[in-house]
Amino acid sequence: MNTTSPDLIPAPTPVRLPVAGKTVSGHFPVRRVYCVGRNFADHAREMGATAPASKADRGTPVFFLKPTDSLVLDGVAHYPPGTQDLHHEIELVVALGEDAPPGVLSPEDAGRLVFAYGIGLDLTRRDLQAAAKAKGLPWDTGKSFDEAAPISALVPAADLGDLAPRTLSLEVNGALRQQSTLDMLIWDVPEILHELSKLYALKAGDLVFMGTPAGVAALQPGDVCEGALDDVLRLDCRIAPPR
Structure with missing residues (x-):
């Protein structure tokens, strides 16, 4: 006798990112999307926060999550409802290919979990985020919404080598808006995974x-x-009118 209950509504289609490497190709099924806030000192300062003067002053990273189905793979993100101030934030994206062992992961062991890298836009309803911050409330409405995370294809970590000297950049309508080398991260990839x-x-x-x-x-x-990470990763995205 079949004891499995049928789905009562259609199951969501899993999100799969294309992987295009020198020796590896296929698709990467996404489980969760974690995000790090204020991880470049210059951005922390432009948002009115105090940037750490040294590693000892860093405190604790700021984390939040985006829905997996907010990822945009086709390069078209519609202007979201509820905001008059949508902002771009270009970011390195780390894709994990292994489960972490139980307990706290050491920075020294973190590298082996990394399967690939991409770049993405952390689209932000800045007015909603600012209003929430002013009241000491969570940022969810400012950060987590439909089509909030356009993302590139992934490139295997082995194809990128050392991240530190690579340059992350974003142009909007042909004008450069954001640019930094990845050695300017306050918390690097192993430290964030830890x-x-x-x-x-x-x-x-x-x-x-x-x-x-x-x-x-x-x-x-x-x-x-x-968006670009040197000449290795590219993200093309257009902001479409509201739905």
């Missing part, structure tokens, strides 16, 4: 948006965004 493991069970399929450099600014319907 800190996340104190709070969550990291698993294969997880993505981590690593934070944005200075230069965040407003987007309007019709704007064209071109």
Whole structure:
């Protein structure tokens, strides 16, 4: 006798990111999307926060999550409802290919979990975020919404090599708005995975948006965004009118 209950509504289609490497190709099924706030000192300062003067002053990273189905794979993100101030934030994205062992992951062991890298836009309803921050409330409405995370294809970590000297950048309508080398991250990839493991069970399929450099600014319907990590990763995105 079949004891399995049937689905009563259609099951959501899993989100799968294309992977295009020198020796590896296929698709990466996404489980969760973690995000890091204020992970570049210049961006922390432009948002009115105090940037740490040294590693000892860093405190604790700021984390939040985006829905997996907020990822945009086709490069078209509609201007969201409820805001008059949508901002771009270009970010390195880390894709995990293995489950973390139980307990707290050491930074020294974190690297082996990383399968691939991409770049993404952490689209932000800045007016809603600012209103929530002013009242000491969570940022969810400012950060977590439909089509909030346009993302590139992934490139295997082995194809990128050392991240530190690579340059992350974003142009909007052909004008450069954001640019930084990745050695300017306050918390690097192993350190962020270590800190996340104190709070969550990291698993294969997880993505981590690593934070944005200075230069965040407003987007309007019709704007064209071109993100890049040197000449290795590219993200093309257009802001469409509201649905």
